Structure formats: C-alpha cells, structure tokens
Amino acid sequence: MQLEKIKTPGLSHLSYLVGSGGQAAVIDPRRDCAVYVEKARAAGLEITHIFETHRNEDLVSGAPILAAMTGATVLHGPNPEQPVVYAETVRNGDCFSIGQLEIRVLETPGHTDDHLAYALFDTAYPDKAVGVFTGDALFVGDVGRTDFYPERRREVAGLLYDSLQDILALGDQALIYPAHGAGSVCGSGMAEREFSTVGHERMNNPRLQINDREAFIDFKTSENHYQPPYFRLMERLNMEGGEAPPVVMRPRNLSLKQLHDCDADHLIDIREPMAYASGHLPGSMSLPVNMLPAFAGWFIEEGQSLVLIASDEEQLATAMEHLVRIAFDNVIGGYVGVVPAAAKGEQMQQAPMIDTTEVENRLNNAQNWTLLDVRDIDERNTNAIEGSQHIYVGHLNERWHELDQSRHYTLMCASGARATIAAGWLASRGFEHIDIYLGSMGAWQATHK
Known part of the structure; x- marks a missing residue:
C-alpha cells in the first residue's frame, strides 16, 4: 500500500499517488504529469483512476494528459455550468476500489460548485476513514475561498460551511490531504505544516472555530481575495482539457x-x-x-x-x-x-533605491511625487504610511493608465520585492521617474517603533 504526496513548488499545489494491489489512483495531477507515471511504475502500480477535486483556477490540470498516457478514467464532480469534457461525472456516495483501498465520493460545494472530497478507506479496517482528500475545501489551518461566484456570495459561503461539516463527520482520526499548502493563492491562513488530521483541524483551525453558520458566512463574505486574469484561462482549459506541455522544458538560448x-x-x-x-x-x-x-x-x-x-x-x-x-x-x-x-557597452537601465530618510524627506517636502503602496489590501489596512497612495501590484496591469507619467513615483511593499515588480512594469510601460523604497514597510516600522 502506498500514498505519496507530489508537491509543485511556487504554486504550492499538492497532488497524490495512492496505490494498492497493483492499482493506483492520482488525485489532482498537474500538467507536467510524467512524474506520476514514473512513480507508479517504480512501485509496480498501474494508474487506473484519476480523481479531480474541482475545476482548478490557479493551474492547468494534468488529468486529460495523464489519462491519454495511461488509459485511466478521469472522475470529476457535477458542474451545473458546463460538464468537464474529458471526465466522467461522479456523485455523493459513489465508491471506487483501488486494491485493498476504497475511495468514497463526498460532494463538497462551496469553493466551486463542482467540488468533491474523497474519503479514503482501508477495507481491512472499514469502520472509519483513514484519510480524506479535501481539495480546496479544507486546508491545514484554513478553509477554501468562496469568492468565485460574487452574485451568490452568501449562498456559496453557506455551502462551504455545510461541506466542512460533512468532512468533519468522517471522524477525528482521518488524515487530511489538501490540494494546496502555505503560499497558495487559494487561501491566506494556511499553516507551514502539510500534515494534519480532521481532529487537529477541528480543535485548532481558526475557521472551524466559527460554529455558527451565519457567522461563518459573514466572515467568508468579508474576506479580500484577488483573482488574476489568468484564472479565467485556467478555468476554460480545465473544462475543455489542456494540451500536453512542451517535450523540452527548457527555453533555447538566445544571443x-x-x-x-x-x-x-x-x-x-x-x-x-x-x-x-x-x-x-x-x-x-x-x-x-x-x-x-x-x-x-x-x-x-x-x-x-x-x-x-x-x-x-x-x-x-x-x-x-x-x-x-x-x-x-x-x-x-x-x-x-x-x-x-x-x-561590452550594452545600454542598461537602473531602478534607483531610496531609504527611509529620503522617504520621510519627500513626504514632508516633495512636489509632484507619490509614494505608491502596492501591497494587498489586508496589509494596507493593518498598517499604512500616511500620505501614500494604494494600488495592488497586480492591478497595475490595467490601472497604470491612471498614473501620470510626468509624475515621480516611489514604489513600496513589505520588503521591496513586489515594489521591484511594480517598478519594472511601469518602466516597461514608459515611466521614467520611478524608484523603489528599499526595505519598504519593514524598514519603515523598524525606524518608527
């Protein structure tokens, strides 16, 4: 019997290979999916099933690609908007055998309408679930975001609350296997730890401490989340089925x-x-x-x-x-x-850096100058420098048009990294009078205790 987590760095995506009796299933595979085939073959397993917990928004699913490679069947939840063309639809209570293991389907809408969790049982010890693949419904330390249906905000937040009760009902002994870890855009409060149980989350997950359904809905609908434009591309590809990745995963060298x-x-x-x-x-x-x-x-x-x-x-x-x-x-x-x-004399450009003393001088004296804070709104609401303007770094993809190219802008964030992204974007749009607050809010707080 085997259960292995495959982590995708950067996206903090977690997928799983589970096998028994010569068969294997993959849960939420990524697009470059040869890794699952390699691991299954090394363990003497044949991939027969591919389970998707939901239509992903932040990455391309590898399910249709892996199915073409292995002949496995892809299983996906019911979607009232549009069926997933490469998958068979499964519903609450459906069961699938993987050797000695049994995977039971739980419909868990809320994060998305088609969201499923998969309870894992060992048929030799059938009374309680061994674990549960929770997708984006339940994380270690957090629960899924519910902002993808803005016109149904309270409804879907309530659906997630109900879905979480179904997961909790599996019992405190059940291990949880979420689809993301800390750093993912699918949640903001995830623990750095990537292992937990239903019981531990019941006792310690702040979101699960909200026992009143209406209070939970109020909390979820008050959250601030950002949706990058590429989410729409991911949603479409994960309905239609994305193409296989390039054979060579390395760009050619250019002179x-x-x-x-x-x-x-x-x-x-x-x-x-x-x-x-x-x-x-x-x-x-x-x-x-x-x-x-x-x-x-x-x-x-x-x-x-x-x-x-x-x-x-x-x-x-x-x-x-x-x-x-x-x-x-x-x-x-x-x-x-x-x-x-x-x-060799090639022309280069620089992005000048300034320190806290210079920022203070400009706040007091500068004309035709703006300190532009590009952190997210929650960071901004926690602590902001008086006199600064706010545009989230991602929103500069369109809102740069609102800025005056003749004006001088200093970009700031928490440390200077996102400010550099913002400065580089503005420079590529033709802005010439920009610099970066080195250390940004961290440096400001260190000198304004």
Missing part, C-alpha cells in the same frame, strides 16, 4: 542580437530584485523566478510571446516549469548574459 530581433511581447527579467534594480535591459520587466507563479498571470495574456532573462541556466529551467504549469508556453528563448553585455 543578444537574437533577443533584440525577436519582437517578443514581454522581456521578463527573472533575476533577483536587486540584480534587476542594479542593471537591466531596457524594456524588460522584473518577475523574479520564485514570484512567477504568483504574478506572471497578472501581466501576461494568453498567447503572448516571452523572452526570459536570467542569471543562469537553472533559473531558466525553473521559470519554464512555473510558466508551463499555468499555460504560458510561448517562450521564444532565454538569455543569460546581462553582466557580459554591460561589460
């Missing part, structure tokens, strides 16, 4: 001349923020490699072409993995020669 001649829609500098600020190619925007999963979907549109500018080949390979998992495959190539290019 500097090829980079200049390629006419890409975006030049994306994936180096560290300080490297970008110190010197970058004109017209490039900053999206550090570890921040690509969270922010690429705000600034890149479906089908747009990309060139990646990196410090080394490893960064390029990692960036390509992140992008492929959210269906941004149109990568013309990668370039790793910024420093040598500068040494």
